Amino acid sequence: MSYNWDLILRLLHEVQNSANDTFKPRRYAEEHAQAMEAAGQPLPNLDHLRAEASDYESLLFEGKFIATRPTDEGGTGENFVLTERGAQLLRLIDASYPNSDGFRQQLDEQGEAALVPEIFDDLAAKAAVSN
Numbered sequence: 001m002s003y004n005w006d007l008i009l010r011l012l013h014e015v016q017n018s019a020n021d022t023f024k025p026r027r028y029a030e031e032h033a034q035a036m037e038a039a040g041q042p043l044p045n046l047d048h049l050r051a052e053a054s055d056y057e058s059l060l061f062e063g064k065f066i067a068t069r070p071t072d073e074g075g076t077g078e079n080f081v082l083t084e085r086g087a088q089l090l091r092l093i094d095a096s097y098p099n100s101d102g103f104r105q106q107l108d109e110q111g112e113a114a115l116v117p118e119i120f121d122d123l124a125a126k127a128a129v130s131n
Contacts, residue, residue, distance in 0.1 A: 002108040005093050012090040015066050015080045022078040029053035063115050088124050103127050
């Protein structure tokens with residue numbers, strides 16, 4: 001099992017940019033699919049992508065990659081902020097990171113455990129040391 005890192009990256013960017021807006025993973029999945037199609041990639045199964053985005057929202061929240069946005073920062077109970085762990089994941093899987101493909105591969109090698117906080121933290125610490 002490997003994660004859809006591009007979709008996760010999209011969701012993390014949306015968290016970063018959603019200060020006063022409700023987080024809408026299903027809509028972001030649709031926009032992600034449209035961007036894929038515009039880039040000449042095959043259009044994925046939209047229902048599957050929407051469900052995957054909703055699952056990722058829960059996974060990111062439970063793994064403390066994202067947290068409920070505080071009310072004094074525009075929190076509505078339906079929007080998020082990146083935690084330090086989430087910001088680190090965003091950095092490491094973003095194409096601007098020098099070895100993002102290599103890091104994604106390391107995550108894929110962990111399978112479903114890749115986003116288990118302790119496993120991710122260990123991989124991220126090793127990535128920081130090697131760069």
